[in-house]
Amino acid sequence: MEKTVRVRFAPSPTGFLHLGGARTSLFNWAYARKMGGVFILRIEDTDVARSTNESVEVILDSLRWLGFNWDEGPEVDGPYKPYYQSMRLPLYQEQIQKLLQTGKAYRCFCTAEELAERREKAMAEGKNWRYDRKCLQLSPTEVETRLNQGASSVVRFLIPEGETSFIDMLRGDVTFNNVELDDFVLLKSDGMPTYNFACVVDDAQMKITHVIRGDDHISNTPRQVLLYKALGFPVPQYAHIPMILGKDKTRLSKRHGSPSVTYYRDKGYLPDAMVNYLARLSWASGEEEKEIFTRQEIIERFSLDQVSKHSAVFDLDKLNWMNSVYIREANQSVLVQILIEILIREQIIKPD
Template sequence: DAILDSMTWLGLDWDEGPVYQTDRLHLYREHVDRLLKEGKAYACYCTPEELEERRQKALKEKRKPKYDGHCRNLKGPVPDRPPAIRFKAPERGVTVLRDLIKGPIEFNNEELDDLIILRSDGWPTYNFSAMVDDALMNITHVIRGDDHVNNTPRQILLYEAFGYPLPEFAHVPMILGADKARLSKRHGATSVMAYKDMGYLPQALVNYLVRLGWAHGDQEVFTLTELVEKFSLENVGKSAAVFNLEKLQWLNGVYLRQEKPETLAGLLLPVLEQKGLQPRSPEWLVEVVKTLQERSKTLAEMAEAAEFYFRSDFAMEEKAVKKHLTAAIKEPVQMLMAKLESSPELDEKGLEEMFKEIITARGIKLGALAQAVRVSLTGRAVSPGIYEVLKIVGKEEALKRIRSAIEKI
């Protein structure tokens, strides 16, 4: 379900299925029986303890710790031991993987051991069941991480044993963390849905992940339609890519700025609700989004920046209070309060005129008055435009906050 949920959120649709391997066990067993009848597989009665003992012995003798073929030519069954089934791989020759990304890779068959295809509990192994599924479903291209390269010669031999046509194989380099080690939880979130929870847009994450190991000229931003049209394996890089969270944040910011405010408001709402914040109305929330859209990199960052619109019990930045809420600015702020109280409604043009009248009368700079009001309304020295903030916070709430702030001067 996690895979399907991730694909649905990312907007990646599928043509059929999903198909579950648990519904196809009879097919895998039919294929195992076929190999047994043709002498291309055999029963292996070796216990895990026996296999580990031989493995340790091989390591001590500086030999490759592969299966030694102990049961390969066994004449009969071993009583009271359920066997695993192994594929009887050729012991000579070379298997060639013609990889669409890495080019041809040769594997000496003598280095490949006899792969278990059916465990003693009756369950097929990944390498076997995946190969059967791909063959029966007429899969033409198998594209996966290059950590599967060493599985591929074994699967090629299985295709050949059944007489099935080989698909094309393409092994994509792994994604690395900033320390050039394989990406893992210690580098941060690695599941797709974790990025949803962190406030990323699905189209931004798809764009970033595709662009991470593939290039199309210098273009950085792609719609899903463009990716489908322009993607080709020829332009997939051969070297591992490094996951750069700052680059993802930048790209997500691009998508946030391109999105309609009404759409973003709908996406932002559940993030706000998780923080216990409820907008006054859908239209009011759209206005809030418009003030933050240009400066936010994620929905989570936008929700955090929007908190002052929803509540007045925010912490005031001590440095901002000390710098901007001074005795010298108290009277100009009180003049603004008087004008606000007598104003029937707040609009940006009218607010701008109020500020101009006050700074002209008092001989002060606009920044001094604007910053004092900004800190009073938001608790911070940095916020969206002061006229926008005043209009959205609203007359009564603005007066309440300003009054509370200047009383502390």
């Protein structure tokens, strides 16, 4: 019996939901619906300094506007709650202890200043800098003594020798030499987990079967695969989708038109038009002449096999054209309601 497909969209609440994140959530949502699976929303809010409740609300509002209803996550809960990483700290501590006890991780007491000094020395000598494992040499007694004295520390993962491979659903076999990887930090000195560690623990415990995310995460994947194996968790399937670029072939930013979903909502773009446009960035159904797809058509046709490995180019003119098609076909009462919502948000009129 095949496992139920379980995918997730896991934004960090440090700002608006940008178009790249919106397309990632769309591909996860469409894949889950196509496969009869589960779409999970998880808030990765371990960056205490930058995460805000306002950003959480903006992200939730943006996903609701796009119509990407989640099956598990904030406001709906589910069997693996809580779905905020900041509320899952005991789970991370449990797995950290497992890695420490099995010798797959170790305490590091090096200060930022010490690391900077050794890094600069290595670079001055023309060497590539990777953590030199100074603290790996500490005995258990020395570690315990320093902790009892209140010394600040992080926990690092001990990278094994050899190579790490995984199969990307878009690229095929991908292999990294472990020499290229650093003994990266799992737990920061303030007790908060790093992205790679929390991501693996949560994906494993939430039984994620497919990780569909941007290709800027490819370099994180070998580290995460090693963590899955060290913790004894099954490794999910990966699909790294290409980035969205501006017409000048640089990463999409405000100079190409605002990259946030709420900007387009507030300018009167229709959610169906935005979903249709985002779906067409790097995904092709094989129907060359067809540009307009309903949500149901996207779900029925969607396949990761048809997602390109090459970066998509954001074309505001095409989005405007697509939006005009949807506006012409929309029911007048729907357009009136959208206009009222915009006027209320702009505080031009008051809600009833």
